[in-house]
Amino acid sequence: MNPTSNHTHPRIAAALRGATDTRELLLGDGVIDETADVFRLLFGNRPATIVADANTFEAAGRRVCDLFARAGLDTCAPFVFEDPNLHACYEHVEKLREALTGNQAIPVAVGSGTVNDITKLAAHESGRWYMVVATAASMDGYTAYGASINREGSKQTFFCPAPLAVVADMEIIARAPAELNAAGYGDLVAKAPAGADWMLADALGVEPIIPEVWSLVQDPLRELAACPEGIRKGDRAAIRNLTEGLMMTGFAMQQAKSSRPASGAEHQFSHLWDMQDHHHHGRIPLHGHKVAIGALASTRLYEELLRRVGDELDIDAVCGNWPGLSEIEDRVDRTHPNGQLRRVAREEMRAKYVTPEALRVRLTRLKQIWPTLQERLRRQLFPADQLRQMLVAAGAPCEPTEIGIDLERLRRSHIEAQQIRRRYTVLDLATETGLLSVCLERLFATDGPWCKPAAPSASSRPTAADTRNTQAGNGKASQQQEHLGC
Numbered sequence: 001m002n003p004t005s006n007h008t009h010p011r012i013a014a015a016l017r018g019a020t021d022t023r024e025l026l027l028g029d030g031v032i033d034e035t036a037d038v039f040r041l042l043f044g045n046r047p048a049t050i051v052a053d054a055n056t057f058e059a060a061g062r063r064v065c066d067l068f069a070r071a072g073l074d075t076c077a078p079f080v081f082e083d084p085n086l087h088a089c090y091e092h093v094e095k096l097r098e099a100l101t102g103n104q105a106i107p108v109a110v111g112s113g114t115v116n117d118i119t120k121l122a123a124h125e126s127g128r129w130y131m132v133v134a135t136a137a138s139m140d141g142y143t144a145y146g147a148s149i150n151r152e153g154s155k156q157t158f159f160c161p162a163p164l165a166v167v168a169d170m171e172i173i174a175r176a177p178a179e180l181n182a183a184g185y186g187d188l189v190a191k192a193p194a195g196a197d198w199m200l201a202d203a204l205g206v207e208p209i210i211p212e213v214w215s216l217v218q219d220p221l222r223e224l225a226a227c228p229e230g231i232r233k234g235d236r237a238a239i240r241n242l243t244e245g246l247m248m249t250g251f252a253m254q255q256a257k258s259s260r261p262a263s264g265a266e267h268q269f270s271h272l273w274d275m276q277d278h279h280h281h282g283r284i285p286l287h288g289h290k291v292a293i294g295a296l297a298s299t300r301l302y303e304e305l306l307r308r309v310g311d312e313l314d315i316d317a318v319c320g321n322w323p324g325l326s327e328i329e330d331r332v333d334r335t336h337p338n339g340q341l342r343r344v345a346r347e348e349m350r351a352k353y354v355t356p357e358a359l360r361v362r363l364t365r366l367k368q369i370w371p372t373l374q375e376r377l378r379r380q381l382f383p384a385d386q387l388r389q390m391l392v393a394a395g396a397p398c399e400p401t402e403i404g405i406d407l408e409r410l411r412r413s414h415i416e417a418q419q420i421r422r423r424y425t426v427l428d429l430a431t432e433t434g435l436l437s438v439c440l441e442r443l444f445a446t447d448g449p450w451c452k453p454a455a456p457s458a459s460s461r462p463t464a465a466d467t468r469n470t471q472a473g474n475g476k477a478s479q480q481q482e483h484l485g486c
């Protein structure tokens with residue numbers, strides 16, 4: 001049997017050939033039925049343990065158990081997390097690892113972001129591979145190297161291999177709660193500003209682009225994100241494209257052994273709010289919902305900078321006032337009251353500190369390359385108004401208050417987020433050009449992008465009636481689809 005032959009696009013087949021960990025990705029309608037075959041192909045007659053939470057066990061876990069039983073595979077009792085608010089924290093990894101110590105079973109994660117990340121790290125710490133059955137297209141971590149886990153109050157990326165196999169059945173993913181696939185859409189369109197950040201870091205000599213990794217994410221991005229309305233409707237083709245885009249991004253991270261291909265300033269907003277233990281209505285907002293707001297924030301900041309850097313950058317003034325390391329540390333202490341966050345920020349800011357002399361070299365280079373670079377950045381980004389409209393169409397948040405972040409906090413988050421990671425992003429460009437304050441002034445002015453009322457077509461959220469009409473394919477929905485290029 002060759003499980004990949006029937007279901008994969010040439011793009012995925014190429015990504016699999018470059019993958020260091022993942023050997024199989026089944027993506028298509030009904031592919032869940034092949035889960036036991038893939039398991040046997042990769043793990044022989046090793047026993048399996050299905051790992052799920054209560055929801056994902058109902059969505060697909062029970063079915064996988066049945067498939068394994070019918071195929072005569074040996075399975076241990078399923079490991080089902082009962083916590084209705086399960087999130088990716090290290091205690092859960094420890095619990096699963098403990099359960100795995102008594103046997104030689106291969107964990108089969110059935111779920112999305114949280115279940116996958118917990119299983120990925122627990123499997124690695126138990127010295128074994130794992131596979132995953134996806135239940136939603138909610139984030140790009142399925143095929144990614146590394147797991148994002150909260151430990152001792154800080155969101156950390158743990159280095160651990162991607163799964164050996166991923167099964168992404170469109171019939172199951174299309175039935176996932178709409179907010180999960182909308183979150184995945186937020187995580188996918190975030191690759192536009194994340195790519196701009198990498199482009200920037202590359203152009204300034206901070207972190208070179210790896211062309212073949214870049215292509216995996218960026219070449220198909222616009223095509224795969226072209227139908228946000230379809231995500232909200234549960235359209236199978238749109239959700240398949242979304243899933244493929246997220247898987248391609250994961251492969252890029254797997255190949256680069258870094259999240260750089262998928263994550264820039266927009267993710268730093270999300271990580272910041274995680275590290276501040278942000279809750280909304282008693283829940284941690286979904287990763288892709290936070291990233292959607294981060295992507296809009298990052299894009300709007302880019303647009304301000306693209307208007308200003310050419311005329312307003314004053315290298316002598318910036319370098320003359322550039323703070324020393326001890327002053328930077330004082331600023332960090334004033335910015336972050338939370339001790340753990342402060343420690344992280346101090347370390348990251350030390351790691352990326354540039355002297356006034358080094359900054360002068362960097363900014364001089366920036367000025368020289370700016371005419372070309374600004375054009376490339378403009379082409380890389382979705383215009384902010386269009387991005388906002390795409391998020392609305394997909395059912396993802398586009399106002400920070402939708403995830404419990406008020407405007408004052410969002411404004412502050414630009415300063416805080418710049419400090420929590422050494423990765424070079426638009427937040428660093430704004431800080432190092434001395435233009436962050438003036439950009440924030442404009443962005444949060446009463447007639448600025450964050451405060452002015454949105455145009456009615458972009459701001460109206462779909463009502464239940466709209467959704468029903470949309471499902472019936474009425475004129476209004478088709479109009480919007482056309483406009484967005486489905």
Ligand SMILES: [Zn+2]
Pocket residue numbers: 139140187267287291
């Ligand atoms: Zn993400």
